[in-house]
Amino acid sequence: MLYREAGQFKTSYGDDQAIFPIRQDRIGVAIILLAAYLAIPLTASPYLFTSILIPFLIYALAAIGLNLLTGYCGQVSLGTGGFMAVGAYAAYNFAIRMPELNLLVVFLLAGGCAALVGVVFGIPSLRIKGFYLAVATLAAQFFMDWMFSRIKWFTNYTPSGSVNAPPLSLFGFAIDTPAERYYLILAIVTVMALAAKNLVRGRVGRSWMAIRDMDIAAEIIGIRPLRAKLSAFAVSSFYAGIAGALWAFLHLGSWEPLAFDINRSFTLLFMVIIGGLGSILGCFFGAAFILIVPLALNQIPTALGIPISTAMISHLEFMIFGALIVFFLIVEPHGLARLWALGKEKLRLWPFPH
Amino acid sequence: MTATGGRRIGDVLLKVEDISLSFGGVRALSGVSFDIRKHEIRAIIGPNGAGKSSMLNVINGFYHPQKGKIIFKDIARTDIGPYDAASRGIARTFQNIALFRGMSTLDNIMTGRLLKMKRNLFWQALYWGPARREEMEHRAAAERIIDFLEIQSIRKVPVGRLPYGLQKRVELGRALAAEPELLLLDEPMAGMNVEEKEDMCRFILDVNDEFGTTIALIEHDMGVVMDISDRVVVLDYGKKIADGTPDEVRGNQAVIDAYLGVQH
Amino acid sequence: MGFFIEVLFGGFLAGVLYALVALGFVLIFKASGVFNFAQGAMVLFAALSLVRLMEWMPIPIALLVSVGIMIVFALVVERLVLRPLVNQEGIILFMATIGVSYFVDGFGQTIWGSEIYTLDLGLPKEPVIILESVFEGGVLVNKFDLVAAVIAGILVTVLAVFFQKTRIGRALRAVADDHQAAQSVGIPLRDIWVIVWSTSGIVALVAGIVWGSALGVQFSISLVALKALPVLILGGFTSVPGAIIGGLIIGAGEKLAEVFIGPSFGGGIENWFAYMLALLFLLVRPQGLFGERIIERV
């Protein structure tokens, strides 16, 4: 199949503003969706679901949240893990205190709580910028870490401090098997990724990007920094909150605050940088990449017969991610998503170089 | 009918009265008053550091003068915010290009229309029905500006990659997209070659002519100023030293001294 | 009252440690505008290098070699990270230093190992009672803490002399004020970067020695260094006295809060108290205690 846009005429601005204006891309996306909804569930093993597909989708969702804030609105956050924790514990409390609530409503409320907390911690962004703000978001991270381990009400006074997700069901159907959980997550991520894409290609997204690129000019053309930044914090934390709830309920099942510590925040930031700042698609690339590298590090040496300790693997991981971050920031700040786009561009012109 | 086009100069649109502004010890403006009439092209000139850009910053609410009044469309204020100014119809371009470098030409121009777009987050996330209609309406408006400025071919190019002259043009487009009543241009032709300057002059005159937009313009090229402006105000060391038609100003001794750098 | 003073003292001395790390941040920020998130990782790396080298060679030589390692580190960072990213926005550089921080953490533990190592340079550790004449029972402090404070004092004095009296020091101050002016001092910007990163590396080594002696050299040093960030916010990113005073305020505030308010919150509040204090402070004075106010212009 040739990758060409010749012969495809856009007859309205609507066509031109579509997410995938080129037909081959639309076909590609359709194939991916078909695979995700039909082919994979039929063939995947439980291991694939629980160790790769489910974390991949949830990571991607959280990364989208962070990317909206950092990649689109230009506000670096080191507190995503904290906002995920808010989502997880809010969902837990809604679920155990109001068992009759529909699971989707629980997730929405969890996202809403995270959004509120996000707005509170976003307020300093009106006075401070750049790395000052990054440091301020660390405050959110450390505060949440503390709150969920020390204030016992949030963990329903469980003695160990670790909590379990209640049995899950949706509209009367129990959600137990890996495949069922996968479907639920996939549906949520599909909808939310689409919504994120819609946000960034319209008014809200432009006001975020304007703030990111030049906040003074943005203010002068009539964008209110207060609204733009706080809405970015709210939406971003909403995504992180839902991702946190999914992570806790559908991936971990039982968890403690450590599951959402500062390393989670850094990992997410790395996904966004490696995948591509300011790209929704990139979040998926970044999430996949960050999941695959440790797996590869675990498998390849053993496959080659090189003995390597787990401690060593984790150090190697640190080095590889650190080096990649620097590499991408220097060579391609728009990350894998940009490399992908460049690749497509080449393909479109192939075999003629111009 | 005036010499510069088929438009009528009307009543006073904006009046600044006795504006004083200082930064710490630096006096950027002291007691400056002048007015701008509807539909006119008003030039602000003066040597470097005279306070011209500061004046524009005061008018659109970015700097807050310590003293004085700004009367825009008959409402007097001492202190306005940039948002107020923008929403009441004041748009501008900047001396050092202030485009959103990570965005395309089209998106930059669309940001000029943000104030006119109303759909909330929820509709935006759906991108459907009213939100989509709104987007299309404004897209059409942005396209009209793109056609007007003859920048169709760079519609999708990130502005960071455009040459300087084109960036200035996109910046004008972004300001025009807001359909302002008063357009403030800070050295729109600085750093351009002759041909680009001619284009820019033509656009400024056309905007003024076709849309009836009132324009206040800072420019160092005296030829251009004398050609296109209706009235000129001259600043030097933060003070107004002359105000009048290009011909009057040209002959004014204080202005000649200021430009020749005669010591005060 | 004696107890209050004791807590306060303990806090001040923790503050000295924060100040030592913050100092490294400030040096780099002042001269290159880079917010070096990797400062904590550098402290760990320097301490690890020293403690492992000491197994092989006499202490003074190990110290010298460690200094050498930090200078090589500065050269590598300049060449591989700073130079390619010159003229990038501050925030991009900031994220790059997060990458550096990860890399250094991984690299340091790969070559030096990741256990807990006891660092013993022969610094005294026994507790002493001071101010006996002022309070009944006196105030119990650790001799080691006093030594740490003295070391920090010496370091700050040395740095002050370096900045005020030497040609290179003056050049560094010139860059901090104005990059253009720096060119005219006749020292290439690159060299200046290498020099400040080396200086920061040495400051990191000192901080590593003090912390390592107190807690053992281990990975958590790299994280505890994050505590120095609120110090920067409080003191201002560009001010050496700010780093010192900010460190003391944060150290003391944190310990007092933990001891006197903490119990009613379930304890452990020292993990975030400093951050919250700094945040609230930011809302009132965004440039910090000693930072310069920035007026934006267009």
Ligand SMILES: Nc1ncnc2c1ncn2[C@@H]1O[C@H](COP(=O)(O)OP(=O)(O)OP(=O)(O)O)[C@@H](O)[C@H]1O
């Ligand atoms: N934000 C600011 N902070 C401090 N001083 C300022 C600021 N903005 C302007 N000034 C000072 O006010 C004076 C007037 O500056 P302004 O930019 O208005 O001059 P100008 O007439 O536009 O000059 P030019 O022709 O060079 O653009 C100058 O001395 C300038 O240094």
Ligand SMILES: [Mg+2]
């Ligand atoms: Mg100016």
